[in-house]
Amino acid sequence: MTFIKSVQLTFIASSLSKQCKNIIKFNKNPSKNLFQLAIDGPAASGKSSTARIAAQRLKFEYIDSGAMYRAVTLAALRQNLSPLSLDDASKISQLAATSHIFIHTIFNPPPIAHTSSSKPSLPQTLVYLNGDDVTHDIRSPEITKNISGIASNPDVRRVLVEKQRAFANGIYDYEGDKLNTIRKSSKGVVMDGRDVGTVVLPNADLKIFVTAPARIRAIRRFKELQQSSTNKSLIDFNKVLEDLEKRDKNDYERKISPLKKADDAILLDTRDMSVMEQADKIIELVLERAKEKNIDL
Numbered sequence: 001m002t003f004i005k006s007v008q009l010t011f012i013a014s015s016l017s018k019q020c021k022n023i024i025k026f027n028k029n030p031s032k033n034l035f036q037l038a039i040d041g042p043a044a045s046g047k048s049s050t051a052r053i054a055a056q057r058l059k060f061e062y063i064d065s066g067a068m069y070r071a072v073t074l075a076a077l078r079q080n081l082s083p084l085s086l087d088d089a090s091k092i093s094q095l096a097a098t099s100h101i102f103i104h105t106i107f108n109p110p111p112i113a114h115t116s117s118s119k120p121s122l123p124q125t126l127v128y129l130n131g132d133d134v135t136h137d138i139r140s141p142e143i144t145k146n147i148s149g150i151a152s153n154p155d156v157r158r159v160l161v162e163k164q165r166a167f168a169n170g171i172y173d174y175e176g177d178k179l180n181t182i183r184k185s186s187k188g189v190v191m192d193g194r195d196v197g198t199v200v201l202p203n204a205d206l207k208i209f210v211t212a213p214a215r216i217r218a219i220r221r222f223k224e225l226q227q228s229s230t231n232k233s234l235i236d237f238n239k240v241l242e243d244l245e246k247r248d249k250n251d252y253e254r255k256i257s258p259l260k261k262a263d264d265a266i267l268l269d270t271r272d273m274s275v276m277e278q279a280d281k282i283i284e285l286v287l288e289r290a291k292e293k294n295i296d297l
């Protein structure tokens with residue numbers, strides 16, 4: 001494992017330095033081998049909420065790989081580049097290589113004013129693009145509509161996968177900015193997305209594939225959109241379901257790195273589980289795996 005990781009590091013160092021010459025400064029001493037937990041699954045299956053809770057309880061870092069695709073989509077739209085245009089594809093991959101994407105999770109956010117103070121708030125993940133807080137902007141319907149074009153661009157994927165691996169391996173120093181910060185006390189990293197177990201971290205210590213039927217996932221996304229919207233009546237359940245099914249199709253059928261359960265991933269159907277039950281189950285699986293591998297968490 002150590003050997004594989006150091007080979008991976010050498011590869012990353014050489015190819016990243018070619019592509020992103022002026023952006024990344026390596027941490028010469030990636031401090032330790034972190035336990036790698038990969039969570040994949042379709043939209044609204046519960047990946048990120050579960051991953052954040054698990055990261056908080058296990059003292060792991062969390063990286064939302066989907067947020068990186070969302071940030072590149074936003075960067076492209078802000079420059080009037082079209083995610084589906086072949087003419088713009090190389091400009092967009094260049095943008096992916098040169099954009100500073102900083103993802104930061106606040107594990108103990110103060111309670112939100114209108115919630116009961118006895119109920120702790122869930123960890124919050126903030127996303128910055130070239131220094132701008134884009135946490136909310138990257139979740140807009142406009143970004144969600146355009147993201148499949150970005151996610152199927154092979155050069156964008158190559159650049160983002162390298163950034164994701166660099167993070168998981170503890171290489172995180174960027175000039176003037178940071179991809180993320182691995183705390184000295186971190187014992188591992190949890191990354192969620194579509195291809196984390198199959199492509200980004202094929203040697204992850206534990207892989208989970210989270211799923212639930214489309215209708216159940218659409219209900220969750222609908223409630224989430226209603227909560228964050230000022231005009232709830234504008235949110236139409238059938239449209240949410242239709243968009244989610246369309247994105248599922250794009251994710252599962254994409255030629256490069258399609259959404260797929262890795263052969264060695266554990267399937268977790270969350271249809272009858274609460275968020276906390278999902279997190280408890282995943283933590284239990286991590287602790288079991290760490291014990292099997294003699295890893296001290």
Ligand SMILES: Nc1ncnc2c1ncn2[C@@H]1O[C@H](COP(=O)(O)OP(=O)(O)O)[C@@H](O)[C@H]1O
Binds near residue numbers: 043046048049270274
């Ligand atoms: N088991 C569950 N039961 C009910 N709601 C859930 C469950 N898992 C997640 N959710 C809610 O569904 C929405 C999408 O979850 P999220 O974790 O963001 O999914 P993903 O990262 O897979 O897209 C969130 O509002 C979350 O609180």
Ligand SMILES: Nc1ccn([C@H]2C[C@H](O)[C@@H](COP(=O)(O)OP(=O)(O)O)O2)c(=O)n1
Binds near residue numbers: 043065247
């Ligand atoms: N590892 C990843 C993560 C996300 N993507 C793409 C495909 C997804 O539809 C979009 C958005 O991902 P995100 O996890 O933010 O989406 P949801 O929260 O599940 O709606 O990004 C990807 O191609 N590879």
